[in-house]
Amino acid sequence: MPGIGIGTFGSDHVPHAEVADAVDAAISIGYRHVDCAAVYDNEAQIGSTLAHHIGNTVSRDELWISSKVWNDSHDHVAAACEQTLRDLSIDALDMYLVHWPFPNFHPPHCDVDERNPDAIAYEPDMFRETWAQMESLVERGLTRHIGTSNMTIAKLERLLPDVSIQPSVNQMELHPHFQQPELRTYLRDHQIEPIGFCPIGSPGRPERDRTADDTSPTMDPTIVELAEQYGIHPATACVKWATDVGHTPIPFSTNPRNIHANLEATTRPSFTSDELSAIEDADRDCRLIKGQVFLWKDDQPWRELWDEDGGITR
Numbered sequence: 001m002p003g004i005g006i007g008t009f010g011s012d013h014v015p016h017a018e019v020a021d022a023v024d025a026a027i028s029i030g031y032r033h034v035d036c037a038a039v040y041d042n043e044a045q046i047g048s049t050l051a052h053h054i055g056n057t058v059s060r061d062e063l064w065i066s067s068k069v070w071n072d073s074h075d076h077v078a079a080a081c082e083q084t085l086r087d088l089s090i091d092a093l094d095m096y097l098v099h100w101p102f103p104n105f106h107p108p109h110c111d112v113d114e115r116n117p118d119a120i121a122y123e124p125d126m127f128r129e130t131w132a133q134m135e136s137l138v139e140r141g142l143t144r145h146i147g148t149s150n151m152t153i154a155k156l157e158r159l160l161p162d163v164s165i166q167p168s169v170n171q172m173e174l175h176p177h178f179q180q181p182e183l184r185t186y187l188r189d190h191q192i193e194p195i196g197f198c199p200i201g202s203p204g205r206p207e208r209d210r211t212a213d214d215t216s217p218t219m220d221p222t223i224v225e226l227a228e229q230y231g232i233h234p235a236t237a238c239v240k241w242a243t244d245v246g247h248t249p250i251p252f253s254t255n256p257r258n259i260h261a262n263l264e265a266t267t268r269p270s271f272t273s274d275e276l277s278a279i280e281d282a283d284r285d286c287r288l289i290k291g292q293v294f295l296w297k298d299d300q301p302w303r304e305l306w307d308e309d310g311g312i313t314r
């Protein structure tokens, strides 16, 4: 899997065509990994970009294309994957992820306080059924690998003993203010690759995903100082940190200069071990994508989605 990808979530305000143009710019300068999802609603536009490049500027084998099954399709994964393949104009994915561990549908753009009356807690048996459908996709050749997203150690502990095909990756929020060291160690111990979303702290994320307590890794004094020292943007320093510590960032940008800077960052010499220790100390344990819309009880704190006491929250 290429060690950096281009994200494609336009945070509800970037037009689909502009996201497709960003993917075009990224592939043109050397990105070989594109992170898509059905719920971003722009796979058809990205598919046109991919069709333009594949066989012309790159071969299909050179590209790593990921997508994700949305929460309303956990019981018909194959149909969702087939639709994504049609939209992306490809025969098979390199990676297909279960976007969230909950089958709790909420409409795009909905308010953070909106709750699905049918929402339920994580059900290990139900998720295993979804996972079995994911495994069938590999057997049918519709995707080369399968993975999870937004999973916790507690949930993985219940899943892994029963799988025939283990998740190759877990996509998760990762940036200098939310480093998730325990989960990363767990994944490494189980040969599951961490993919980091919001590697820059998602400065353009939708209003619904912001709270007063949120912090910004690009405004962190350690990150700012290192960026100044090396003459790079703090955003780029965040991307560099990700590849230095060995996970795969998928930064989003529609700005060709930033798209280029993020890729270039991966080719710079690593931060020193002292610099990496300083960034480790800068962790604020600040989750930005809290997932409130997946909650299943009234007045439930969002932290219950993340099994912080070590067991699956019921």
Ligand SMILES: NC(=O)c1ccc[n+]([C@@H]2O[C@H](COP(=O)([O-])OP(=O)(O)OC[C@H]3O[C@@H](n4cnc5c(N)ncnc54)[C@H](OP(=O)(O)O)[C@@H]3O)[C@@H](O)[C@H]2O)c1
Pocket (backbone or CB within 6 Å): 006, 007, 008, 009, 010, 035, 036, 099, 149, 150, 171, 172, 196, 197, 198, 199, 200, 201, 202, 203, 204, 205, 233, 235, 236, 250, 251, 252, 253, 254, 255, 257, 258, 259, 261, 262, 289
């Ligand atoms: N699995 C999941 O549940 C999940 C959740 C969230 C996100 N994701 C994936 O992760 C991807 C990345 O997350 P994200 O888009 O939320 O956040 P992000 O990549 O942390 O931040 C993107 C923002 O950073 C800015 N930016 C990028 N490079 C920059 C640079 N070099 N200098 C200055 N600013 C820069 C962009 O603005 P410009 O456009 O102006 O450059 C954009 O507003 C998404 O697109 C999506 O593919 C997955």
